[in-house]
Amino acid sequence: MKSLLFLISFFSLCINALAKEPDFEIELQSGKQYLFSGQVSEASQAADRILKLAESPDDKALAYFFKSQVEFYKSNYTKARELGEKSHALIPADKEIGGFLDYIIKVAKNGERFEEVKTEHFIIRYSHSKDSILVSYAEDVLERVYYEIGLDLESYPSEPVVVEIYPNLESFTLASTLSENDIKTTGVVGICKFNRIMILSPRLLPQGYTWLDTLAHEYTHYLIFLKSGNTVPVWLHEGIAKFEEKRWKEKKRNVINPFYETLLAKALKANNLVPIEKMHPSLGKLSSAYEAQLAFAQVGTIVDFLVKKWGNKSLVDLLNNIKEKNDYKVAIKEVTKKNFADFYNTWIRDLRSRNLKERTPQVKVKELRFEEKRAGSKDQSEDLVELDNAQAKNYTRLGDMLRTRGRLKAATYEYEKALHFDPLSPIILNRLASTLSAYGEYDKAKERLTPLFELHPEYIETYTNLGKIYLEKGNLNKAEEAYTQAISINPFNPEIHIALISIYKKLGRTDLEEFEKKVLNVLLEDDVVTQPYENTNTK
Amino acid sequence: MNTGSEAILDKVLRSLEKKRKRVCLTNGTIEFLLVLCASLGLISLFAHIYSNNLYFSILKTLAIAALFFGFVKFLLPPILKKERKTELAKELERVSPGLGEDTLNAALLMAETQSVKKLGVSKPLVSAHIDKVASRIESLDLSPAVPKEKIRSYSKAIAAVFVLSLTSLIFSPREFHSFLFSTKIFPPTEPYLLELADIKVNYNYPDYTEIPPQEIKGSTGDIKAIKGTNVAFEATPLKLLDRGNLVIEKGHVIPVNSEKGKIKAEFRILSSGSFFVEDKSGKYRSRVFKITMEEDKNPRVNIEHPGGDVIEIDGGEKLEVNYRADDDFGITKLMLAWNTKKGESSRLIKQTKEELKFLEGKFLWELGSVDSDPGETLEVRIKAYDNDTVSGPKIGVSNVIKVKFKNPRKKHEDILIIAEKLLDEFLDILGDEVENARFGNWPLNSDQNSDGDQTPGQSENQSDYSKINISMTKSIQEDLTSKIERSLSSLDKIVGKMRNDDFSDYTYFLELSGMKIRIQDLLDERHDLIPSFLITDLPRLDSLITKEINEFEDDILFLDSMLKGEKLRESLLYGKDTLSKYNELSELLEKLKQNGDETTRKEIAKKIEELRSLMSELTEKLSSISGDIYDGFLNPDAFESIDLQGKLDEIMKLAERGKIDEAVDLLSSLKTGLQSMIASLESGFQSFSSASLSKEINRLNEIISRIGSIEKEQTNLKGRTENLKESFLKSPPKKENLSDFLERERKKIEQLKNMLSETKAKVSPDIPESEIIEGSFLIDRALRKTDELEHWLQALEFEEALKRAKEVEEDTIGLKNLSKLFWEIAKGDREIGKSEGLAREIRQDLENALQGGTRDGQSYQIAKRQDELEKETSQLGNDIGEFQDDSSLIPQIGEKVGESKGFMRGAYDNLKKTEISKAISNQEEAIKTLKKAREETEGLLEKYQLSAKGTGLPVPLVLGNQLQQGTQGVDTGYVEIPAPEESQIGKEFKESILKALKEGSPEGYSELNKRYYDRIIK
Incomplete structure (x- = not known):
């Protein structure tokens, strides 16, 4: 967000400085305003007019520069680069134009390698061969999101929305302008910027992440930009996106889960909520992953509170009002009849009245851990590092060693002991459930997994283990459901697709069976990147 | 023609020719000889005039010229002479006139007739002439035609010349003589030969050879001996030689002593070559004598064992090497030399003073000290040095043996393989313990329902032992026992191998040793329980299994961690x-x-x-x-x-x-x-x-801190005790100690109780109980409190005793006040007053004691604190015991703390009896044992800390220190070096203790003295 504002201001300054003709300058200002407010089509038309008006080399340079920027927003990287180069050729000494061109060239290099799939309302781009499997799942969810969230926010983009899936951290940091540290610390894996949605492939995280929710979340941002003309403050942006992100799969929009409940309960108890002011310019810039997650919980519940108390229409009205007044406090007063401080305090009182509990007392928000290129150990003890309690870790390790030697019951005994020290650990519970089901104790295994759906809904192993249990018990539909959930977190686990192939075969769903076979083939192929991604400095 | 005449004539002429030539030749020879003799005689005579080579040369030249002349003049002509017929005819004419002409004609005609060409002369005439001449010549004496032989006529002269010349030649100067008959014509540059006779050579061999000196008479003069031999050369020169030199090849000159016509010179043989003797002027020189230097031979040495191409060996092993060496004169030392990539290294095998000519033996080579790369092959040889002090020791080199180091890490890797195997064994045992052997999973009797839905570890049917199939349980347990025995054997193997493995960390060794002992204890319990297993033993078995599960869990985690670290x-x-x-x-x-x-x-x-x-x-x-x-x-x-x-x-x-x-x-x-x-x-x-x-480091730190704290407290307490002793020394006690104090107080309490009883006896009989209930109550209460006072005093709980004393005093004061109101009570006024006084006295005594105002009090305070410290030490000992159960090889720390506790108990007893010196002595011992315990713990901590840094001490190094008192490696343990004054005092003190031991010590001291003596001896 900050970068966006900076870029726009920067363009504005350049244009102001170099403008000569009054018409030219008016058109340029108008074009800039369109771009700032997310009206890219209008900005594009303005850019054409500006080009016609430009006569002097300096004007032409500015016109090309603006046009380049518009094309960049339209995700036409090659065209944006060509126009940028024309502009730079006209004023080679201009450092600002040169610097911007540098950036565009780098992004374009990556952007030019994208493969794209067009759906009715989206253009989905990817470059890593394995990321192609995401498209099939994403297009379905995105189309659902288009209607559901569109309905909530009463907004539907007229142009196809570009969604880009980045194959590695380097390319994502470049395109998003976020630093690697920001991404690792606060766990930002998606961003809506430059008139498009950008996400990091879930392939890069060992446990994956709820990437379909992220797509929905970022699409919500897109709609808010579109609807409000870029006037909505960051905290509200994030609040609405958080509020809407599960809309594609859940009728009822509910932000609070045990994780957020715990964070909020702790913050309310310690009276250390993240101040609204601190959330500017981006939640991704907060000091820790914990603080970022708390901020998400706060803003999500603020929107939830607004909708619950004043109805869904209030949300649409709020966005319209903000666009109109360009002041969220005034808009909130218009909608709620309360000044912002009262509204905020009412929300806190509402939270307190809910009697939130620390559902997972040992909650710990960890930084993102990316998948490393190395072989796992034979006893699969890589994730033990996530366990904080030494005793829990020791007994889990014992359980793992016994399990790899086929001593399943003994392993169960050790996992039980480990749970004594960390009763809600998804790692231990999943290990235990997996071991129990390995010797036929399916009900007990399922029982062990139950708390995790609520407490750790993003933990993929819970769904794969559940899928296995249902599959063993012959409940194919439930098994399919579990595996589909797993796909929404990390579809790159071949085991999921093998299971789904088996399920669809049994169900006689040949089309889906074939589809899953194709996906599996892609996953089992060697990694192919269209070309290696470079963070090159060369123009 | 008459051919007979021709033959006669030819024969006569030929005979005449021969005769004439012979005589001429004889005469020429005689003349030549005369010239020769005369010239030789003359030059021999002239040689006496000058003794100069040039002169001699001239004379020789003249002689040669004379000879040449004689030869040309007298000998050559007759040799070359060819008689002509005309000359012969002339001679014949002298014999008989006309004969010569006739003979000549006849000879010519004979030649004509034999010629092919006809001369036109009549043959018969020719024959006739020839016949005539032949007959004439045959009839004549032709001797006048032959010259006279001079030998006859000059025989005397020739003989005289010959004799004279020969004499002259014989007596000519020797040098001329030798020059004359030499091939040289020009004057020689070399000196004249000095003839030496009666040559005698004395050899004096180098000391190291131990060969006795040798004298050779009648020697040729040539020398042959070992290098470094001193040679004394003695000879008689045939020419008088006053001063001269013995010149050794390469110009080394040794003066020659001349005495009684003999010359003497000494020199040392340092190389082969030659020498001669010459006079001072260099004019005379002896012949050149040869010097042959014999070399001292290199020693011979041989490695007889080990043999084979390449000997493979572990780095830490010892290699036995057998050798045999000999030398012609003696061997001084043997060195073992080996080559690595880093160069040659060596070490001394043997050094002898005896310088034996033959050596045989063996030695053990510790390969641990060899600096080489793993897997490197060494070329090893023995070098024998002889005792040659002249040229320096000669070296003999043995045959080469190749020694290849087995990879030193191989042993460690083997240990790790066994450790991994052990980990599997432990996991198998743990699996069995949990799945099959644990209570709740024990097999049920076949007629019982075994459909339990229990999770492992549950023991719902713990009390229902009757359902358990004992024989099957026993069988399972026996299997388990076998597995534990096998695993213990593996563990034992690991611990054993680690002892000699330089790559094994001592702390791991310590932990594994502790593990071994703990498992052995559990196994012992099993052996005790299982063979005679009964249903009543089930609870005991359950407890054992629980202990085993905990043990194997810990052991598995430890092994896992160790293997990961490795x-x-x-x-x-x-x-x-x-x-x-x-x-x-x-x-x-x-x-x-x-x-x-x-x-x-x-x-x-x-x-x-x-x-x-x-x-x-x-x-x-x-x-x-x-x-x-x-x-x-x-x-x-x-x-x-x-x-x-x-x-x-x-x-x-x-x-x-x-x-x-x-x-x-x-x-x-x-x-x-x-x-x-x-x-x-x-x-x-x-x-x-x-x-x-x-975990271990924290525990050790905690123990050190606790020992240190007790040590500090004990030191303070000792200080206080010493002050008390000082006070006693300044003001000797009045033969009273704490026991006396207690006894005194006990008597007072007894009196108090008597007084109170008497009071009660006086007051109670006359008054109805209801009326004096208050006074009676007070007396009873005071009596009860007095009992309590006595009890607390005996228990040395002075605070409690003081409380009771105060209460008793208050009660007596209360009684006194009541006596003023009630006459019945006043009857016991005297007893009450005495009671009050006694109660006050006791209270004051106790207050003094507690405030330390009295020495009894101080003694009590110290004793009390000593008691507390003993309890703290005891608790520490227990805690260390627990830690030792985990790591049983903590060296004697627990024992030391236990000993310290014993000394504290002794000090406490002494203090109670006011035996201050004994108490100090015990306190001193307690401090010392505590200090030792602390230092040993610190040493152990240091080892753990090194391991934690990844630079842990190797097991052999630490064990070497512990077992061999630091004969190898670096002892990291604390060593206290006594101050010099301590040593001096120590000597006197040891003597006094010994004396005390002999004479017998006061009661209580003898054991202390013995212990102290043991300690200072150590």
Whole structure:
């Protein structure tokens, strides 16, 4: 967000400085305003007019520069680069134009390698061969999101929305302008910027992440930009996106889960909520992953509170009002009849009245851990590092060693002991459930997994283990459901697709069976990147 | 023609010719001889005039000229002479006139007739003439035609000349004589020969040879002896020689002594060559004598054992080497020499003073001290040095034996393999314990319902033992016992191997040893329980299994952690090896840059292959490390950034293309990445080791702190006791101690009780109980409190006793007040007053005692604190005992603390009896044992800390220190060096203690003295 504002201001300054003709300058200002407010089509038309008006080399340079920027927003990287180069050729000494061109060239290099799939309302781009499997799942969810969230926010983009899936951290940091540290610390894996949605492939995280929710979340941002003309403050942006992100799969929009409940309960108890002011310019810039997650919980519940108390229409009205007044406090007063401080305090009182509990007392928000290129150990003890309690870790390790030697019951005994020290650990519970089901104790295994759906809904192993249990018990539909959930977190686990192939075969769903076979083939192929991604400095 | 005449004539003429030639030749010879003799005689005579080579040369030349003349003049003509017929005819004419002409004509005619060409002369006439001449000549005496032989006529003269000349020649100067008959004509440059006779040579051999001196009479003068031999040369010169030199080849000159016509000179043989004797002027010189220097032979030495091509051996082993050596004069020392990549090294095997000519023996070579690379082959030989003090010791070198070091890490790797096996065994046992043997999973009798839905570990039917199938349970337990026995054997093997393994960390050894003892204890319990197992033993078995499960869980975790740490350490070693190879590669690339030759290029290719292999090993090691080590302790970024294999290929390609600078740059960047990786491994290893041992380190720190605190307290207490002693010394006690005090107070209490009883007796009989209930109550209460007072005093609980004393005093005061109101009570006024006084007295005594105002009080206070300290020490001992159960090899720390506790108890008893000196002595001992315990714990902590840093002490080193008192390695233990004054005093003190022991010590001291004596002896 900050970068966006900076870029726009920067363009504005350049244009102001170099403008000569009054018409030219008016058109340029108008074009800039369109771009700032997310009206890219209008900005594009303005850019054409500006080009016609430009006569002097300096004007032409500015016109090309603006046009380049518009094309960049339209995700036409090659065209944006060509126009940028024309502009730079006209004023080679201009450092600002040169610097911007540098950036565009780098992004374009990556952007030019994208493969794209067009759906009715989206253009989905990817470059890593394995990321192609995401498209099939994403297009379905995105189309659902288009209607559901569109309905909530009463907004539907007229142009196809570009969604880009980045194959590695380097390319994502470049395109998003976020630093690697920001991404690792606060766990930002998606961003809506430059008139498009950008996400990091879930392939890069060992446990994956709820990437379909992220797509929905970022699409919500897109709609808010579109609807409000870029006037909505960051905290509200994030609040609405958080509020809407599960809309594609859940009728009822509910932000609070045990994780957020715990964070909020702790913050309310310690009276250390993240101040609204601190959330500017981006939640991704907060000091820790914990603080970022708390901020998400706060803003999500603020929107939830607004909708619950004043109805869904209030949300649409709020966005319209903000666009109109360009002041969220005034808009909130218009909608709620309360000044912002009262509204905020009412929300806190509402939270307190809910009697939130620390559902997972040992909650710990960890930084993102990316998948490393190395072989796992034979006893699969890589994730033990996530366990904080030494005793829990020791007994889990014992359980793992016994399990790899086929001593399943003994392993169960050790996992039980480990749970004594960390009763809600998804790692231990999943290990235990997996071991129990390995010797036929399916009900007990399922029982062990139950708390995790609520407490750790993003933990993929819970769904794969559940899928296995249902599959063993012959409940194919439930098994399919579990595996589909797993796909929404990390579809790159071949085991999921093998299971789904088996399920669809049994169900006689040949089309889906074939589809899953194709996906599996892609996953089992060697990694192919269209070309290696470079963070090159060369123009 | 008459042919007979012709023959006669021819014969006569021929005979005449021969006769004439012979006589001429004889005469020429005689004349030549005369010239020869005369010239020789003359020059011999003239030689006496000057003794000069030039002169001699002239004379010789003259003689030769004379001879030449004589030869040409007298001898050559008759030899060359060919008689003509005309001359012969002339001679015949002298015999008979006309005969000569006739003979000549006849000879001519004979030639004509034999000629082919006809002369036109009548043959008969010719024949007739020939016949005539023949008959005439035949009839005549032709001797006048033959010259006279001079030998006859000059015989006397010739004989005289010959005799004279010969005489002259014989008596000519010797030098002339020798010159004359030499082939030289020109004057010689060399001196004249000095004849030597009666040559005698004395050999005096070098001391080291131990050969006695030798004298050779009638020697040729040639010398032959060993180097360094002193030679005395003696001879009689045939020419008078006053002063001269003995000249050795290469100009070394030794003056010759001349005495009684004999010359003497001495010299030392240092090399082969020659010598001669000459006079001072150099005019006379003896013949050249030969010097033959005999060499001292090199010693011979042979390694007789071990044999074979290559002997493979562990680094820590000892190799027995048998040898045999001999020398012609003696061997001084034997050295063992070996070559490694780093050069030659050697060590002394034997050194002898006797310088034996023959040596045979064996020695044990400790290969641990040899600095070599793993797997390196050494070429070993023995060098024997002889006793040659002249040329320096000569060295004999033995046959070479090749010794190959087995990889020293192999033993360690073997240990790790067994440890991994042991881990599996433990897991199997744990699995069995939990799944089959644990209570709740025990087999039920077949007629019982075994459909339990129990999870492992549940014991719902614990009380229902009747359902359990005992025989099956016993069978399962027996199997388990066998498994535990096997695992214990594996563990024992590991501990045994670690003792000699330089790569095994002492702290791991300590932990495993403790583990072994604990498992052995459990196994003993099993052996006690299982063979005679009954249903009533089930609770005991359940308890045993619980203990075993806990034990094996801990043991598995420990082994797992140990193995991970070892893998990490191995990775680190591979990493360091790799880095070292990189450095070598870098040097090779620099070399290639300089010379660009093909050999270097090949070496680079070889080095890159070595690196590739090392990298592969390293990758394998790293991948075998479980994830939690990887993630928790290593920095993955350090491993991500370097594509080592790919870059090695690139370096090779660059080197092949001659782009050396680029290759060096690439290598340099690669090295940086590798260094970062090694740094990460190193820090990861240290962090992991530190985390693994943190529990033990914390516990040891806690024990040290607690011992230190007690030690400090005990020292303070000793100070206080000493002050008390000072006070006693300044003001001797009135033969009263704490016991006396207690006795005194006890008597007072007794009196008090009597007084109170008497009061009660006086007051109660006359008054109805209801009326004096208050007074009666007070008396009863005072009596009860007095009992309590007595009790607390006996228990040395002075505070409690004081409380009671105060209460009793208050009661007596109350009674006194009541006596003023009630006459009945006033009847006991006197007793009440006495009671009050006694109660006050007791209270004051106790207050004084507690405030330390009295020495009794101080003694009490110290005793009380001593008692408290003893209890703290006892608790510490228990805690150490628990720790020792985990790590049973903590050396005697618990025992020391226990001993200290004993001394504290003694001090407490002494203080109670006011035996202050004894108490101090006990306190001193307590402090010393505490200090020892603390120091030993600190030593152990240090070892753990080193292990935590990844530089733990090897087991053999620590055990060597412990068992051999520091004969090898570095003893890291604390050593207190006594001050000099302590040693001096110690001597006197030891004497006094010995005296005391002999004479007998006061009661209580004898044991103390004995212990102290033991300690100072140690």
